[in-house]
Amino acid sequence: MSELIVLSRWQQRPPDHRVATDLGSAIDQRSLELRVLGWIAALQMHPGNRWAVHHSDSFEFLCILLALWQMERTACIPSDNRPATIDRLRHELDGLVGEFEDAKTVTAPREDCVSRERDWIVPQAESIALEIYTSGSTGTPKSIHKTISQLECESAVIESLWPSQADSVILATVSHQHIFGMTFGLFWPFSSGRAFETRCCEFNEDIRFKAVHYPRFALVSSPSHLGRFSSSIDWAGIEGRCDYVVSSAAPLARADSLEVGRLLAAPVREIYGSSETGAIAWRLQQPDQPDAGWHTLPGVSLELGAGDRPLLRSPYLGDVESYELPDRVEFDPDGGFSLLGRADNIAKVEGKRVSLAAIENILITSDRVKQVKALTVERARVETACVMQLSPVGQECLQMLGRRVLIDDFRKQLLQNFEAVVVPRRWRFVEEMPYNRQGKLPLENLRALFAKTEALWPQVLEREVDENQVILRCLIPPQLIYFDGHMPERPIVPGIAHVHWAAHYGLELFPIHGHFERLEVVKFMQVILPEYPITITLTYNDKNGKLSFRFESDRGVHSSGRICFSR
Amino acid sequence: MGDLHHELKQKIIDALELEDIEPADIIDGEPLFVEGLGLDSIDALEIGLMLLVTYGINLKADSEETRQHFTSINALVALVETQRSK
Known part of the structure; x- marks a missing residue:
């Protein structure tokens, strides 16, 4: 000692x-x-x-x-x-x-x-x-x-x-x-x-x-x-x-x-x-x-x-x-x-004390805000989040400037006063605050607005992009939104999702200028189940505006077809 | 846009569970922290961990040098290209 x-x-x-x-x-x-x-x-x-x-x-x-x-x-x-x-x-x-x-x-x-x-x-x-x-x-x-x-x-x-x-x-x-x-x-x-x-x-x-x-x-x-x-x-x-x-x-x-x-x-x-x-x-x-x-x-x-x-x-x-x-x-x-x-209205985010009331007090001074509630949500880490009812001025800003600009403005205002770690990065703009029948605003109702959104897309693990061919190796996430009600006993990815995904990635990765017109030679050979590893191959023919797609795995080809885009 | 640029943007979005942000919204040369994307010191820790796990990059140098690597997507791409071991 x-x-x-x-x-x-x-x-x-x-x-x-x-x-x-x-x-x-x-x-x-x-x-x-x-x-x-x-x-x-x-x-x-x-x-x-x-x-x-x-x-x-x-x-x-x-x-x-x-x-x-x-x-x-x-x-x-x-x-x-x-x-x-x-x-x-x-x-x-x-x-x-x-x-x-x-x-x-x-x-x-x-x-x-x-x-x-x-x-x-x-x-x-x-x-x-x-x-x-x-x-x-x-x-x-x-x-x-x-x-x-x-x-x-x-x-x-x-x-x-x-x-x-x-x-x-x-x-x-x-x-x-x-x-x-x-x-x-x-x-x-x-x-x-x-x-x-x-x-x-x-x-x-x-x-x-x-x-x-x-x-x-x-x-x-x-x-x-x-x-x-x-x-x-x-x-x-x-x-x-x-x-x-x-x-x-x-x-x-x-x-x-x-x-x-x-x-x-x-x-x-x-x-x-x-x-x-x-x-x-x-x-x-x-x-x-x-x-x-x-x-x-x-x-x-x-x-x-x-x-x-x-x-x-x-x-x-x-x-x-x-x-x-x-x-x-x-x-x-x-x-x-x-x-x-x-026991009080103080939250701890990554060990830093933050007053949710102080966040609300600052945001409410904006003429864009009618009502605001700050809360913590637990994701990869505990974070602060905001549920906000915009004023008519705020509504107009949302339409004119868009969500990102509006959020950026609020964040800038808060960063003047708070460390970045405690500034909300999840925002929900609501028509009405989620009051319950007793006229109270329970935390669960607010938290529900931040529940993880269900997956809309496969989880892309790897992509190879060439001039006219794209290969995507993906995993089918079990929480995929399309599984809801689609074969209650046995969830499968519906055929329309194959086409929708192919068109989505095609439009993102190739210089396609037209819009979806029709389908050709579409075949669905085998079902795709949750958590299957799938390879999606997309080929685009610039001359005729056709996007060919093929979904395959160790089990063989699941589906294939062509999407024709307008010229 | 280079493949690695896109890949890193997607990995950052996934690692930090960012909302309202698509890879295309992240500008290659813009600051990731405070201004620009507005990330914070905890995000820096998460990105460091992601680089280690995904690319086997060990940030050996001091904070000042690490901060340089983390300034933008371009800087991160340069780091991954020169130091990746997987």
Whole structure:
């Protein structure tokens, strides 16, 4: 276990202590001190207590924070640096420091006239060190304050549960702009004397690319990345080097947890927490047990409060004695608990909190919109979606501009305010919102509008396109719309679909200008059943405008014929 | 339009389950992310996975270089043509 030097006493480390790393090269305590002095010099030229901080480099971010705290100022941490986000916060801020698209930003530390000596202060334990912003259920962002002592206490609690290996380098796929990345990727490693990599890993390949530089590492990540770990990436070179993986933002699927644990040969610890409360509980999936329950961190407790909402007590809650959680939980007999989802109008998309009300509030300001409902739907991932009743102006736009332009406009409006990940990409424009007889708008009615559409076409696996011949190798999807009612006992692809598909692909792939006129020599020899692999061969004779088609498989020819197009 | 261009567009649409978008709507030289098609960082992960599974492409380099490969369909086609192993 390494010695914990709390955040407010960071100057106690020796000058050659390794604070951060950048692809194998170390950044030491001496560089950190100089950099903090530089930021102090740059910030001293501007008055004001409350500073928005955004920087993509974790080392710079930490230096800015330490500089602000030396000046007894507060670091305000927006989750992103989008102009609209900053405009919303501007009236609460005295300045911007780091990476913002704003001319008044303090962008770099001063390297000239920096005195190498300074009487470092120990910041007041109870002064407000951080202010972070998060989605409130009403749509208005909520600000959360953290004191230095809260941050220090949280790191100490985590360290008491999982003592650090001093030589381990921290890699992260999550940003330090969010509280989980800040605590687990920055504050805890920094206090426990472990180096953190300055740049975030955007892709899973980056993890390996960075990890090869270090004999030992730990990974701070989220289900977005861990759910997409692939055994095809060559983890072999680094598998014994990982001390642990820590994941937060949303529960990690058990299968994903086990797979990551197997590939990296390391424990995958999940954290349940929130911006308001910091870390609350943890769990570790085991191959030979069913879904693991959550267990509170040392000193943290959870009980059912009034209205069945869980009530949290924790040593780093600040000046509140207890906090009512927005999640529904179920206590297990063994003292652990399970999470049952949120009890309010906040959704989580890829671990990012988004207020559906806030999406609706922005869209409803458009004169094209009469009524709008935002929701989440589960497809390849959990996504946001919108059901909208257009105003007469909106109806006109839909007819004049088309669906794509209209959707693009709405998306652009939302991208001003939200990260792309949480902006809806599925839209339904309805004549009437799907109210039930009680006049309510049940979620199921909205979700039903996004049910997977039945397949209209074969699934094309491969295509060979020549000048006048096309070969399509396809699979017949079992959910094909034509199977409905077509031989209830034994679904088959109706003959008309063969002709329809041939004409469709012919028109798409050949320069056919005429329209469908008649059929010639059409023969249906064998039926096509669901999931058959089929090869469709299309030949186009440009001279007479005839498209020949043939559907065949291992079973022989299923159908053939000619479609004549008008000249 | 080259075959691989079309193939990649279709694979992106399938992998991301995009709606309201046909291969022809994706312009070869236009940005895939933020402007243009408007994809996001999670989509980038999905596309990375698709490249790995379909073409055996391992994105070895750093994020900056990967971001270059992901700028447009043209860039992706160049990546697949030079680095595919299946």
